[in-house]
Amino acid sequence: MTEYFQDRSAIFESERILKESYTPNDLPEREEQLKRLGLEVLSPVLNDAPPHNAFLYGKPGQGKTAAARFLLEKLQEEVDERSGINLTTIFQTCKGHHSSYQVACDLVEQLTGDNPNGHPKRKVFARLYDALQEISGIIVIVLDEVDNIGNKDMILYELPRARDNGHIEDMDVSVIGISNDMTFYDELDPRAKDSLCEVEIHFPPYDADQLRSILDRRSKKAFVNSAVTQEAVALAAALAAQDLGSARQAIRYLYKAGEFAALNDESQVAEEHVRKAEDHVEQMNIAQSIRDLTTQDQLALLALTSLATRNETPAPTPEVYSRYTDITSHVDTNSIAMRRVRSHLHDLDMIGVVSGAKRSGGSRGGPKYYWELNTDFDTTVNVLTEENRFTDVLDLIDRP
DSSP: OOTTOOOOTTTBSOGGGGSTTOOOSOOGGGHHHHHHIIIIIIGGGGGTSOOOOEEEEOSTTSSHHHHHHHHHHHHHHHHHTSSSOOEEEEEEEOTTOOSHHHHHHHHHHHHHSOOOTTSOHHHHHHHHHHHHHHHOSEEEEEEETGGGGTTOOTHHHHTTTTTTTTSSOSOEEEEEEEESOTTHHHHSOHHHHHHHTTEEEEOOOOOHHHHHHHHHHHHHHHBOTTOBOHHHHHHHHHHHHHHTOOHHHHHHHHHHHHHHHHHTTOSSBOHHHHHHHHHHHHHHHHHHHHHTSOHHHHHHHHHHHHHHHTTOOSEEHHHHHHHHHHHHHHTTOOOOOHHHHHHHHHHHHHTTSEEEEEEOOGGGOSOEEEEEEOSOHHHHHHHHTGGGSSGGGGGGOOOO
């Protein structure tokens, strides 16, 4: 190996097992949900009938997508052993999309290789129906992270009713929607809710024992024998269970812990590596949270960051707002009212980027909210100023 690469085979047997794209061969912790999905939703296919539409929901990392992929692969194996059943499964992520129109465009591109973005909505859906008609048979469309489209949910009642409305003939389309947002169902248009939610299946957070079981199976395939201590596996499971109850999070902790051990030329992954991995993953999550903020969220955060460089935090809302207006004038961006900036600060507090606490105003008046950063300073500045978004205000922030 050169100085640029490292042979990690002393730690890892197969790193693919720890990637998010990996679909496990069994999901014993989701047996209840799998049985419901199979018995209540997919079983009609074996009688050459369309499956029921379904809505799978739960927080991220609860095995929803893995369960859908796992069971649809099993169903395809069953169908292949029979004759006369034509089944096609289409997976489409809605991540990064904000409307049914965008999802429909991506589906057309997936099926035809051509993205019709820019064409009228009616024409886009007509092309989608034509592409589905060409496939024929029974089609199951899985819309992952469907909550991203918000209330622009036309596709959720268009697709399940495509045959009834005469858009397709002698074939059937069913939809399985997967949502990370527990409230998305309540906000659905009544027509979409009626079409999509024939069967609803909840995926609750994993507990520590379930996460440890998941990590045990993954680690036996992913790591060299005896390269991971049981204490490290237990700690990764416990940390994830205490936070989100997410298998994805627990696996990330263990994977990153393995990388830290490999980088240090150590032969075994121990608890200290897991704790270091937790800190690293948390920082990466914070960075992504900041990237996903709206412009006004980021400007409010930038104002607070600027005050932090001067040791002027915790700062009351008026002082944050004063700094905010300085920054918006510097970057030639329209400013919003102080009450709205305060609302943005509360939103930042809710996702853990800043911390706000109400304190007595003393001689200055009634109680006020005081704000301070709740994230690593360098990480916050680096993310806010990457891709030249706020480079014009770099001179306003002097790093300590």
